[in-house]
Amino acid sequence: MSEQQRQATPAAKGRLYGVGLGPGDPSLMTVRAVEVIAGADVVAYHSARHGRSIARSIAERHLRPDHIEERLVYPVTTEGTDHPGGYRGAMEEFYTEAAARLAAHLDAGRTVAVLAEGDPLFYGSYMHMHKRLADRYPTEVIPGVTSVSAAAARLGAPLVEGEEVLTVLPEHAARGGAERRASRRPTRRRS
Secondary structure: OOHHHHHHOOOOOOOEEEEEOEOOOHHHOOHHHHHHHHHOOEEEEEEOOOOOOHHHHHHHHHOOOOOEEEEEEOOOOOOOOOOOOHHHHHHHHHHHHHHHHHHHHHHOOOOEEEEEOEOOOOOOOHHHHHHHHOOOOOEEEEOOOOHHHHHHHHHOOOOOOOOOOOOOOOHHHHOOHHHHHHHHOOOOOOO
16 A cells, blocks of 8 residues: 555544442443443543543453553533533533543554443433434444342342333422422332
8 A cells, every 4th residue: 555545545433331339239230331331441431520530430340551541531510610601501611621532542443342331322422422422323222231220130029011111200300399208109000
């Protein structure tokens, strides 16, 4: 291949993985999650400003010294912000900047594994990277055991059976008195 052809040929893009780590117990990580982490060039994870990451702590035994680690530090968690766009604006800006950081690795041909507690697309922070990057890079989502499933397993009780319905509501949707109490109580539909 000539120098001119090499310059005209774009570098291969890296692959993006959203890696579900399960509900917190490292032994509940899937084999595929462990394989992807082991094969990644870059391991990214979210953390609060204090720097600790639950996702990183779950996957820690699978991290290598030569992994490039990208710590994606939230600008706010539960406290207020003076960002002109408020909390939502601060988070949108953060996710856009975090996606740009990951895109730089992907453009350089690196494989990027974004660690996610539970499942990456079930209230997971990875979903914000996925929405910004999946249309531009080869992407694979590795599902993880959700806390909902883990809780049922721990209790030894089915979540639902037969014709029952399971509804999952984000906490902020259930903050009103009776609504909040009802969201925490299992309901069974009887015929």
